[in-house]
Amino acid sequence: MTYLITGATGDVGSLVVKRLIDRGERPRIFVRDSQKAVGRYQDQVEIFVGDLEDPETLKPALEGVNGLMLATAGHNLATHDEIAAKTAKSAGVARLVKLSSYDAREQNCGTGVWHAQGESAIRATGIPWVFVQPSGFMSSALLWASSIRSKGVFRTATGNGRVAFIHPDDIADVVTKALLSEVYLGQSLPITGPEALSYAEMASKIGFAIGRSIRFQSISEEEARQQQVSRGVSLPLVEAHLSIFRAIREGRLTTVTDTVERVLRRMPLTFEQWAKENAAAFV
Numbered sequence: 412m413t414y415l416i417t418g419a420t421g422d423v424g425s426l427v428v429k430r431l432i433d434r435g436e437r438p439r440i441f442v443r444d445s446q447k448a449v450g451r452y453q454d455q456v457e458i459f460v461g462d463l464e465d466p467e468t469l470k471p472a473l474e475g476v477n478g479l480m481l482a483t484a485g486h487n488l489a490t491h492d493e494i495a496a497k498t499a500k501s502a503g504v505a506r507l508v509k510l511s512s513y514d515a516r517e518q519n520c521g522t523g524v525w526h527a528q529g530e531s532a533i534r535a536t537g538i539p540w541v542f543v544q545p546s547g548f549m550s551s552a553l554l555w556a557s558s559i560r561s562k563g564v565f566r567t568a569t570g571n572g573r574v575a576f577i578h579p580d581d582i583a584d585v586v587t588k589a590l591l592s593e594v595y596l597g598q599s600l601p602i603t604g605p606e607a608l609s610y611a612e613m614a615s616k617i618g619f620a621i622g623r624s625i626r627f628q629s630i631s632e633e634e635a636r637q638q639q640v641s642r643g644v645s646l647p648l649v650e651a652h653l654s655i656f657r658a659i660r661e662g663r664l665t666t667v668t669d670t671v672e673r674v675l676r677r678m679p680l681t682f683e684q685w686a687k688e689n690a691a692a693f694v
């Protein structure tokens with residue numbers, strides 16, 4: 412079997428590549444920046460350089476591929492999905508596993524709008540697919556690290572809302588399983604962490620991991636907008652993030668699914684565990 416992983420320099424894509432290497436595979440990866448990829452993987456992977464905006468750069472990478480993991484980001488992600496699915500279908504790829512979003516199930520929420528469009532475009536090509544739909548990544552909490560380090564507090568516009576963030580290792584395990592097996596073809600797999608936590612509870616769990624009291628403070632949507640703009644986030648993404656915060660505030664993203672347990676035959680990893688593993692980032 413030959414596998415191609417896109418988004419291999421990203422959070423989840425890199426974990427999937429690692430899992431394939433650990434199984435003795437030498438996967439192909441499709442990246443925009445070969446230096447980044449060489450630095451990370453040396454010769455453990457076969458590197459193809461290109462851009463998901465440009466199908467001509469993707470064609471050589473997909474020749475002879477059986478399984479494609481499609482991970483990408485940004486407000487053009489549905490276009491990337493369409494280009495990749497059409498190119499993969501023409502190349503005879505047997506299985507496409509898309510890293511989608513739980514929010515694709517809630518049509519007006521966050522990047523889910525773009526992911527829902529991407530899923531439709533993939534379905535329309537007729538290629539056999541699996542859509543892995545994670546809730547927010549626990550690693551998103553790294554965005555709070557600098558404020559926690561300097562002031563012992565972090566601020567988001569999520570009010571008293573709760574969300575069941577998922578550990579990136581769980582996402583990567585589910586994606587890898589879907590890539591290696593035919594069992595999940597034609598299925599959407601909505602995956603979440605084991606419990607919906609408030610931001611104050613997540614603050615307390617990070618505090619426990621680093622032995623220091625950490626506070627969460629809710630801010631207005633306008634303050635959150637300014638915060639994101641000052642971090643250099645693109646305007647479409649800022650609006651997507653604000654709509655996720657709104658959904659969390661309004662209690663629309665509290666769902667906990669049993670999909671990780673069903674697919675991996677083990678419980679999803681907890682936020683406590685993630686905070687312990689990543690404690691160094693917060694001190």
Ligand SMILES: NC(=O)c1ccc[n+]([C@@H]2O[C@H](COP(=O)([O-])OP(=O)(O)OC[C@H]3O[C@@H](n4cnc5c(N)ncnc54)[C@H](OP(=O)(O)O)[C@@H]3O)[C@@H](O)[C@H]2O)c1
Nearest residue numbers: 418419420421422443462463483484511512522546547548
């Ligand atoms: N973060 C969350 O909480 C969350 C929750 C649910 C779903 N998701 C979804 O998960 C996906 C990955 O998110 P992430 O936060 O893990 O992002 P990430 O770590 O930044 O990964 C994105 C990857 O896509 C690659 N990429 C972007 N545009 C590309 C293009 N035009 N051509 C080729 N490669 C391209 C990036 O490559 P470069 O290194 O070249 O930039 C990077 O490797 C996104 O679709 C996001 O919507 C995220």
